[in-house]
Amino acid sequence: MNHITLTIDSRLENIAIVCVCAKALAGVFFDVDKFAEIELALAEAVNNCIEHAYCGSDQQQVIIKFTLLNDRLLIEIIDEADIAFNPELLENLSVDFDYDPLDIDNLPESGFGLKIIKSSMDGVNYRRENGKNHWILTKYC
Amino acid sequence: MQIKTKNINGVLVITLEEKRLDSRLAVTFKDNFNQLMAAENRFIIFDLSQVDFIDSSGIGCLVACLKLIGPKGRLVIWGLKSPVEAMFKLTRMDRVFKLCSTEEEALLAIGD
Numbered sequence: 384m385n386h387i388t389l390t391i392d393s394r395l396e397n398i399a400i401v402c403v404c405a406k407a408l409a410g411v412f413f414d415v416d417k418f419a420e421i422e423l424a425l426a427e428a429v430n431n432c433i434e435h436a437y438c439g440s441d442q443q444q445v446i447i448k449f450t451l452l453n454d455r456l457l458i459e460i461i462d463e464a465d466i467a468f469n470p471e472l473l474e475n476l477s478v479d480f481d482y483d484p485l486d487i488d489n490l491p492e493s494g495f496g497l498k499i500i501k502s503s504m505d506g507v508n509y510r511r512e513n514g515k516n517h518w519i520l521t522k523y524c
Numbered sequence: 525m526q527i528k529t530k531n532i533n534g535v536l537v538i539t540l541e542e543k544r545l546d547s548r549l550a551v552t553f554k555d556n557f558n559q560l561m562a563a564e565n566r567f568i569i570f571d572l573s574q575v576d577f578i579d580s581s582g583i584g585c586l587v588a589c590l591k592l593i594g595p596k597g598r599l600v601i602w603g604l605k606s607p608v609e610a611m612f613k614l615t616r617m618d619r620v621f622k623l624c625s626t627e628e629e630a631l632l633a634i635g636d
Contacts, residue, residue: 398546422577422607423611426546426579427580430546430547433547488591490590493580495583
């Protein structure tokens, strides 16, 4: 088992650094396409913490725990925002990107993040514990 | 943010000289594009051949650019690397944008 914990300031420019660390830890255990899905989900999840949970504040902290097991990578993303996520939204979330591609005026410009995370990972779980939001992303090798 | 522009027969080619089009850059990218639109450019090619990674914010800012161009203009994108192309397909944006493999192909497509 390989385990790394990162603590970053809630700044958007730190997301790329988190992705580099993920690649250094787990890149060789996944093929290129699977790791691209991990990077995408990880970036979206940390971005959600910064932009939604912390409302864009760059004065907070996000903790990212990577655990590499024999058959999977676990990524736990923790923030201390006062705002809790409603877990039912995750359970009921459809991963269909349902819009009319010809209706340019009404194309969505946001709101894809959680769908992308759910589509890209094998497991996505959320819990609120001791005033912290915990997101656990799982990807099998 | 590093971008380079050139005009080819009335078509503005915008090359994004960045590895990532993500939440860090999305707002700046839109601001830059707004300034370019002020110059009445309506036929636009985005060269994303240097971009290794795009997230939902990057996709969102491309959608915003498309809306800004409006029905009288055209937007073509070329040079998608594999992870970027996968993101377009995942979000079904490959059905929204005209995507090409080369600049030559993009120049032909924008004139169709």
